[in-house]
Amino acid sequence: MITLNFNNDEKLYIQIYNYFVNEIKSGNLKSNDKLPSRRLFAQNLGVSLNTVKNAYEQLLDEGYIVSRERSGFFVDKLSIENLNIADHLGYEVIENKQIVYEYNFNYSLLEKSLLPESILKKCSAFAVEKCMGNEKISKLGLMSLRNEISKYLHQRRAVCVSPEDIIIASGYFEHLFLIMSIIKNSYFAMEDPGYNRTWDIFKSFSRNIIHVPIDKYGFSVRDLEKTAANIVITTPNHQFPTGIIMGIRRRQRLLNWANEQAGRYIIEDDYNGDFRYLGNPIPALKSLDTKGKVILSGSFSQSIGNFLGVSYLVLPTNLRKELESKQILLSGTSKLQQYFLEYFLKTGSFEKHINRMNTHYRKKRAAVLKILKTYEGIEILGSQSGLHIILRLDKKNFDLTDFDEKMLENKIYIKRVKDFSIAKWQDNDLILGFGGIPIENIDTSIKQLLKILKK
Numbered sequence: 001m002i003t004l005n006f007n008n009d010e011k012l013y014i015q016i017y018n019y020f021v022n023e024i025k026s027g028n029l030k031s032n033d034k035l036p037s038r039r040l041f042a043q044n045l046g047v048s049l050n051t052v053k054n055a056y057e058q059l060l061d062e063g064y065i066v067s068r069e070r071s072g073f074f075v076d077k078l079s080i081e082n083l084n085i086a087d088h089l090g091y092e093v094i095e096n097k098q099i100v101y102e103y104n105f106n107y108s109l110l111e112k113s114l115l116p117e118s119i120l121k122k123c124s125a126f127a128v129e130k131c132m133g134n135e136k137i138s139k140l141g142l143m144s145l146r147n148e149i150s151k152y153l154h155q156r157r158a159v160c161v162s163p164e165d166i167i168i169a170s171g172y173f174e175h176l177f178l179i180m181s182i183i184k185n186s187y188f189a190m191e192d193p194g195y196n197r198t199w200d201i202f203k204s205f206s207r208n209i210i211h212v213p214i215d216k217y218g219f220s221v222r223d224l225e226k227t228a229a230n231i232v233i234t235t236p237n238h239q240f241p242t243g244i245i246m247g248i249r250r251r252q253r254l255l256n257w258a259n260e261q262a263g264r265y266i267i268e269d270d271y272n273g274d275f276r277y278l279g280n281p282i283p284a285l286k287s288l289d290t291k292g293k294v295i296l297s298g299s300f301s302q303s304i305g306n307f308l309g310v311s312y313l314v315l316p317t318n319l320r321k322e323l324e325s326k327q328i329l330l331s332g333t334s335k336l337q338q339y340f341l342e343y344f345l346k347t348g349s350f351e352k353h354i355n356r357m358n359t360h361y362r363k364k365r366a367a368v369l370k371i372l373k374t375y376e377g378i379e380i381l382g383s384q385s386g387l388h389i390i391l392r393l394d395k396k397n398f399d400l401t402d403f404d405e406k407m408l409e410n411k412i413y414i415k416r417v418k419d420f421s422i423a424k425w426q427d428n429d430l431i432l433g434f435g436g437i438p439i440e441n442i443d444t445s446i447k448q449l450l451k452i453l454k455k
Contacts (some may be wrong), residue, residue: 006317012051014280016055017055020064031077032186035065052168060278063246063250069113101413104433107431107435109436110302110436111435123341123343127335128336141166142338144149156273169333180202181326186338191219212232219239221254230263232254234246235271241390266289268294275386296313303354304344371446390429400427
């Protein structure tokens with residue numbers, strides 16, 4: 001019988017989750033070992049069934065276990081070598097006419113900033129005062145901010161990294177420019193479907209692009225292994241646009257691919273990493289990287305607000321040193337904004353804000369799902385995290401002919417997954433963004449969309 005000594009510092013389901021993760025990592029639980037029945041386990045521990053269910057759901061989401069119908073839950077086939085998170089490194093923290101849409105399901109929109117005005121004023125006052133001083137800032141960014149981001153990555157993304165290896169930049173596209181400046185003559189493997197603006201950037205710099213398909217588990221490493229690619233760009237925690245979460249087994253295989261040859265790297269785009277509605281935030285792929293093969297790209301614009309043009313790039317130490325040695329002109333991210341973010345992070349305001357944001361968007365997500373479940377012929381995908389979900393519409397129930405024309409005529413903005421695919425992706429997967437829709441308008445907006453498409 002398993003016994004656990006619970007503490008008051010963490011939620012019970014997280015303690016149960018951590019117990020099983022540690023047992024799997026240590027080898028005490030091996031591939032195909034069966035986990036206890038949820039109901040009996042809850043009774044033995046003296047906790048609610050929901051507590052155990054939540055722990056098992058988190059393990060399922062991260063790919064540590066699999067569910068077999070009428071048999072129970074089993075440990076998945078895993079490579080223990082890559083499971084040990086890299087905290088053993090022991091770092092210390094040192095276009096044309098604008099259309100006005102009546103119904104906007106844009107996947108990148110947010111509501112007006114939910115930041116309290118009092119916090120904004122305090123952060124701004126701190127930033128202004130600091131800017132009046134004579135502190136010199138490295139071209140790689142404010143060191144005190146890089147320290148705070150290092151703490152944030154350790155606490156929320158399970159990534160242990162030296163602040164020196166964190167680069168402050170203005171945004172994702174500057175990240176790509178920096179990477180291209182230090183990794184030349186490369187073949188870039190990109191997700192298909194994937195973020196097409198990334199494709200455009202690489203094309204404009206005449207880079208070699210290889211499109212690798214997405215399957216039900218995420219980025220297809222099997223297809224990657226057949227290519228000449230040496231750089232991968234992926235969104236493992238909430239694949240764009242499908243919303244698929246890459247499980248631990250697939251992550252291990254991708255890391256193994258990178259570890260096989262010198263010069264292979266994985267660029268992890270951690271967009272929407274702070275928005276998670278079921279279970280605990282899933283650790284970044286970078287957290288499993290023990291050999292300096294993952295480049296982590298992240299931003300605070302969606303979690304704090306688009307007004308904040310500060311992002312971060314975590315480079316393996318060898319690449320950071322190479323970048324530092326080159327005379328590359330960085331954009332010079334605003335000192336004012338860097339100090340603003342430093343204060344926001346170090347005072348604990350960010351953690352409180354993220355909790356508020358997750359509560360707010362969890363309510364919006366619940367409102368979306370409640371309405372959708374009243375319709376027949378809709379499969380909901382990728383709803384565990386992020387600010388959009390996928391609606392797979394059954395063509396027996398919905399008419400998708402002249403889709404774009406119908407949307408334009410009715411002043412509805414919505415994209416389909418096929419719009420982000422080079423291959424012929426099915427045309428009945430809609431990307432329903434809910435981030436920018438006020439919660440009181442969700443019901444009307446979704447009903448109007450489906451009314452137009454309903455047969």
